[in-house]
Structure formats: structure tokens, C-alpha cells
Amino acid sequence: MTIASSSPPIRKRGDGLLAAVFIAPAMLGFLVFLLWPTLRGIYLSFTRFNLLTPAEWVGLDNYVRMVNDPIFWDSLAVTVEYVVLNIGVQTVAALAIAVLLQRLTQSALLRGIVLTPYLMSNVVAGLVWLWILDTQLGIGNEIIGALGADRIPFLADETWAIPTIALINVWRHVGYTALLLFAGLQAIPNDVYEAARVDGASEWRMFWRVTMPLLRPVLAVVLIMTVIGSFQVFDTVAVTTAGGPANATNVLQYYIYGSAFGRFQFGYASAMSVALLVVLSAITVLQYRLTRAGQSNLG
Amino acid sequence: MATMTTPATPAAPPTTRPTVRPAKRRLSVGRAAAWTVMGLIVLITLLPFYWILRTALSTNAGLNADPANPLPVDLTGSGFERALGLQSAEEAIAQGGAGGGLDFWRYLLNSVIVSTLITGCQILFSAMAAYAFARLRWRGRDQVFGLFLAGLMVPTIFTLLPNFVLIKQLHLVDSLLGIALPSLFMTPFAVFFLRQFFMNIPHEVEEAALLDGAGKIRIFFRVILPMAATPILTLSVLTYITSWNDYFWPLMVSYSDDSRVLTVALAIFRAQTPATGVDWSGLTAATLIAALPMLVLFAASARRIVSSIGFTGIK
Numbered sequence: 001m002t003i004a005s006s007s008p009p010i011r012k013r014g015d016g017l018l019a020a021v022f023i024a025p026a027m028l029g030f031l032v033f034l035l036w037p038t039l040r041g042i043y044l045s046f047t048r049f050n051l052l053t054p055a056e057w058v059g060l061d062n063y064v065r066m067v068n069d070p071i072f073w074d075s076l077a078v079t080v081e082y083v084v085l086n087i088g089v090q091t092v093a094a095l096a097i098a099v100l101l102q103r104l105t106q107s108a109l110l111r112g113i114v115l116t117p118y119l120m121s122n123v124v125a126g127l128v129w130l131w132i133l134d135t136q137l138g139i140g141n142e143i144i145g146a147l148g149a150d151r152i153p154f155l156a157d158e159t160w161a162i163p164t165i166a167l168i169n170v171w172r173h174v175g176y177t178a179l180l181l182f183a184g185l186q187a188i189p190n191d192v193y194e195a196a197r198v199d200g201a202s203e204w205r206m207f208w209r210v211t212m213p214l215l216r217p218v219l220a221v222v223l224i225m226t227v228i229g230s231f232q233v234f235d236t237v238a239v240t241t242a243g244g245p246a247n248a249t250n251v252l253q254y255y256i257y258g259s260a261f262g263r264f265q266f267g268y269a270s271a272m273s274v275a276l277l278v279v280l281s282a283i284t285v286l287q288y289r290l291t292r293a294g295q296s297n298l299g
Numbered sequence: 300m301a302t303m304t305t306p307a308t309p310a311a312p313p314t315t316r317p318t319v320r321p322a323k324r325r326l327s328v329g330r331a332a333a334w335t336v337m338g339l340i341v342l343i344t345l346l347p348f349y350w351i352l353r354t355a356l357s358t359n360a361g362l363n364a365d366p367a368n369p370l371p372v373d374l375t376g377s378g379f380e381r382a383l384g385l386q387s388a389e390e391a392i393a394q395g396g397a398g399g400g401l402d403f404w405r406y407l408l409n410s411v412i413v414s415t416l417i418t419g420c421q422i423l424f425s426a427m428a429a430y431a432f433a434r435l436r437w438r439g440r441d442q443v444f445g446l447f448l449a450g451l452m453v454p455t456i457f458t459l460l461p462n463f464v465l466i467k468q469l470h471l472v473d474s475l476l477g478i479a480l481p482s483l484f485m486t487p488f489a490v491f492f493l494r495q496f497f498m499n500i501p502h503e504v505e506e507a508a509l510l511d512g513a514g515k516i517r518i519f520f521r522v523i524l525p526m527a528a529t530p531i532l533t534l535s536v537l538t539y540i541t542s543w544n545d546y547f548w549p550l551m552v553s554y555s556d557d558s559r560v561l562t563v564a565l566a567i568f569r570a571q572t573p574a575t576g577v578d579w580s581g582l583t584a585a586t587l588i589a590a591l592p593m594l595v596l597f598a599a600s601a602r603r604i605v606s607s608i609g610f611t612g613i614k
Binding site: 015016019020023026029030032033034037038040041051096100103108110111112113114115116119121123124128130131132134136137138142146176179180203228232234235239256257266269270273276280284 | 329330333334336337341343344345348350362366424425427428432435437438440443447450452453454455458460463464465467480481482483484485487515519540546551562565566569577579586589593594601606608
């Protein structure tokens with residue numbers, strides 16, 4: 001802020017000095033905590049490193065190990081299963097909520113209510129549902145029991161654990177996703193709907209013929225964001241199942257965390273992070289291509 | 300893409316004014332069905348909150364005896380006392396607690412410090428950078444901005460391990476600064492988001508101030524920032540919520556009470572309770588207290604931020 005006094009009111013051609021001062025803090029953060037760690041993470045993936053002694057270059061060892069590590073492939077499979085369930089259910093539900101919000105009412109209160117779970121941390125959401133789904137005392141299982149069915153050990157059973165965690169995170173995130181889509185819907189001009197209505201189109205038909213095509217670009221961006229976020233699932237797993245039972249919820253990020261902080265294999269953990277980065281980049285590019293997100297039908 | 304990148308005018312933030320009028324309010328079968336679905340959604344959204352409140356106000360013995368009672372069983376504040384560390388260890392164990400207790404006020408303070416520090420600095424620095432990208436003329440501006448944008452593509456998980464190594468080398472492990480530092484200066488998203496708003500402020504506004512003899516720094520603080528108040532508020536609330544709720548990074552960095560934030564403390568509270576006979580009353584009470592500040596923050600700002608949240612699309 002020192003240049004405040006020396007800054008003349010009448011402009012010279014450029015604002016180079018002022019711009020440099022204004023950008024400096026953000027630039028520092030960008031270089032030190034984003035660019036440098038990205039490069040360093042790639043470097044560390046080629047080393048053996050346990051934090052205590054200097055990193056030792058081992059070439060492709062970590063990658064060879066990764067390819068031959070059944071637990072890695074298993075955790076990748078578990079993560080993909082989680083992402084498919086989480087994003088599949090969440091996208092459909094969010095779209096339904098967004099359309100209902102748009103076509104039924106303009107109530108800001110409803111929008112606020114739908115957003116409330118998003119205010120909870122994943123830890124809180126995990127604990128809440130851990131209690132509701134508890135096998136012995138949870139109200140969820142009480143209801144199932146009252147209906148005469150067998151109680152379900154939602155988080156303690158190998159087949160149920162991942163779908164359960166996926167749905168818990170749908171509960172937390174669906175409102176936020178719905179609001180993003182709702183904003184996209186608001187940008188669709190009303191005339192289009194009116195024209196469709198004059199033509200005698202039903203709500204259902206308008207959804208498929210008007211809403212979906214015009215929403216596609218926004219939907220694509222939201223999908224890319226949520227898929228990337230979904231791949232990084234960690235908190236909910238950490239407080240509900242801790243990777244169990246029998247590695248059934250050992251998602252990639254949990255395995256990376258365990259390798260680094262449980263077994264101090266920072267090099268190996270970095271290699272798996274690089275793999276995750278590659279997977280995410282590939283998905284982003286693929287999704288962008290498939291949905292032709294760059295083009296807007298709104299023009 | 301229009302929603303993401305081009306707010307109509309920065310001075311007039313998106314209002315709640317409907318662009319689509321709801322269809323004529325005739326009660327048809329379809330509308331009734333749609334409202335039923337909406338009601339179900341609201342129920343699924345809100346019931347878990349009631350259920351943890353009901354559990355937090357029950358005794359553990361009561362919960363065991365009558366798990367399906369829709370009302371609190373043996374109405375009591377003991378769960379909250381335990382969560383806040385107001386009970387003696389013997390008393391807590393007698394009530395089904397672990398006896399370890401939470402140093403709740405300390406974790407709350409830690410969370411407040413970290414979230415406030417991150418939100419304040421990140422928004423200020425990002426706004427300054429966004430101003431330089433949007434309103435100042437300098438060589439290489441577009442190239443540098445492109446570099447920042449590329450940062451959007453790097454998922455957070457990727458930078459976490461190397462950042463931990465760096466924080467450790469800086470001897471900032473187990474400190475609040477260590478938790479805050481990586482997100483203190485900027486996020487590419489915040490810069491990108493604010494730049495959009497600044498770009499849409501008409502040049503005449505700035506020129507008028509220049510003629511009045513104001514410097515660009517003064518214009519930034521007195522003209523530009525106030526005009527972007529709503530997007531800045533929205534971004535601030537979302538940043539506060541995000542940093543308050545963050546778990547993974549604080550878990551990596553903090554080892555002791557000195558730097559423990561609420562999310563980490565809650566997870567530890569959960570891990571401490573025995574697997575058989577969890578202290579559900581205490582745990583749900585702690586959960587509620589941890590979530591309460593964000594509910595209050597949101598309730599206070601919801602009116603203004605709910606309608607502009609769509610513009611944060613790329614988070």
C-alpha cells in the first residue's frame with residue numbers, strides 16, 4: 001500500500017506498477033501453494049520419500065509398484081463405483097429439484113431449505129447418517145424393522161457400504177447442485193416455454209424438448225465439477241467406515257492418505273495422486289467433448 | 300454458459316424476480332403430484348436435523364430403551380453438557396460418555412480464527428488481483444490470467460501432499476497458520492469469479508472518480524468494492540462455509556489441541572467412543588453445536604446470497 005501517496009490522479013498509459021502490487025499476494029499464493037506443489041508432487045512420485053530423510057530418486061519404481069498393486073486397483077474400482085452411484089443419483093435428483101423449483105414456485109425459502117445440508121461438513125453429515133442408519137438403534141433400521149423386513153447393516157456390510165456413503169453425500173450436495181442448475185434454468189427465456197405451451201406441449205414434453213437442450217451447456221459444466229469433486233471423496237469414509245469392512249470402502253483418496261500418513265510412503269502416495277490427476281484430466285476432456293460444452297444452444 | 304460468466308450488471312445483482320412465471324395456479328393432478336414430490340424432498344432434507352436434535356436431548360439409556368420414540372426420551376441437556384465439557388469425567392461415563400470430553404470452546408475458537416483468516420485474506424487478495432486483471436492496463440495481463448485459469452484445473456487433492464511437505468519444512472505443522480496458509484492468498488476460482496463482476500462495471504463510473512482526483516487504489520476500495528458488494532458477500536459466505544467444513548487438510552496438519560478445528564475434533568470424539576454403546580446423545584449434541592454457526596451465518600445472509608449462488612457455478 002506504500003505507493004498510495006505516489007500514485008498520480010492523472011493516468012500515464014499503463015498501470016504496471018500498481019498492477020504488480022495488486023497481484024503480488026495472489027501471485028505469491030499461486031506460485032508457492034499451487035504451481036510449486038504441482039511440480040513437486042510430480043517430482044516426488046519418482047522418489048522414495050518418508051519425510052525424515054531427503055527424497056531419493058527411484059525412477060519409475062512407484063509406478064511399477066502401483067500397476068502391480070491389487071489394493072490400488074481395488075480402491076480405484078471402489079472409487080469409480082462410488083462416483084457412478086453418487087453422480088448418477090445426484091444429477092437426476094438435482095435436475096428434478098431444479099425443475100420443480102422453477103416450474104412450481106419462486107420461493108426463496110424453499111431454495112434456502114434445499115441448501116441446508118450443504119452447510120454441514122461432510123463429517124457432520126457422515127455422523128448424522130451413521131446414527132440414523134445404525135443397525136441397533138437407528139431410526140432408519142427401526143422403520144425397516146417395523147415394516148417386517150430384516151435390518152440392514154448399511155455401513156458394516158461390504159455390498160451396502162459404498163452405496164450408503166454415496167447416498168449420504170447426495171443428501172449433502174444435491175441442494176447446491178440443484179441451485180446451480182436452477183440458475184441455468186433461469187437463463188432460459190420465458191418466451192420459449194410460452195411458445196411451446198401455445199403449441200400444446202405438455203410439461204413433460206417441454207422438459208425434454210426445451211429445458212434439456214437449452215440447459216445442456218450448464219449441465220455439462222456442473223457434471224464436470226461434481227465428478228471431479230466426487231472422485232476426491234474422503235471425509236465421509238473417514239468418519240463412517242474408515243475404509244472397511246475389508247477394504248470395501250477403501251477409496252483412492254483414503255488409500256493415498258494411508259500410504260502417506262500411515263506408512264510414510266510419500267513417494268508412492270504421490271504417484272497415486274498423479275494417477276488420480278491423469279484420470280481426472282482425461283474425464284474432464286472426455287466429458288467436455290461428449291457434451292460439446294463449449295456450444296450453447298442459447299446463442 | 301451465460302449464467303456462469305455474465306451477470307447482467309454488477310450494480311444490480313441478480314434479484315429474485317422471476318423470469319419464468321409459474322403456470323396458472325389451477326390445481327391439476329400433475330401439479331399436486333409435483334408438490335407432493337417437493338414436500339418429500341423437503342422432508343428428507345430436514346428430518347435428519349430434527350432427529351439429531353431429538354437424540355441430543357435424550358439420555359443414552361432412554362435411547363436404548365425406546366429407539367423409535369419420535370420425541371426426546373427422558374428430555375435432558377446432559378448430552379450438550381458432555382459435548383461442552385461441562386460434566387465431570389465420572390458423571391460423563393455414568394451417562395454413557397467416554398469421559399474424555401471435548402475442549403469445545405477451544406476448537407470453536409480455532410475454527411473461527413482459521414475460517415475468518417482464510418475468508419478475509421483470500422477475498423481481499425483475490426479481489427485485488429481480479430481488479431488488476433479486469434481494470435488495469437499492463438503488459439502480459441492476459442497471459443498471466445491464463446496461467447491463473449489453468450490453476451482451476453488442478454484438483455485440490457493433488458496439491459495436498461506436497462503442500463504438507465512444504466508446511467512441515469516451514470515448521471508450521473500443528474499451527475493455525477499452517478492450516479490457513481495454503482488458501483490464504485487466492486483461489487483461481489475467486490479471482491476468476493470477481494473479475495467477471497469487475498469487468499462489467501461501466502467505465503464511466505471509474506472515469507468520473509478519476510476526474511474528481513481519486514487514485515486507482517481509492518477507486519478500488521471506494522467505488523469498485525462497494526459496487527460488487529453482493530457477489531463479494533456470496534463468495535465470502537461460501538468461502539467461510541468451505542473452510543469451516545474442511546476436514547482433510549486440517550487433519551493432515553494438526554496433531555494437538557493447539558490447532559484442532561471442530562471437524563477434526565468431532566471425528567476424534569466419534570473415534571473415542573466405544574464401538575459398542577456409542578455415546579449417541581453426546582455425539583449428536585456435539586454435531587449440532589458444530590453445525591450451528593454455519594446455520595446462523597446462512598440464515599443471516601440467505602436472503603441475499605441464495606439468488607446469486609448460481610453465479611458461483613465453477614466452484
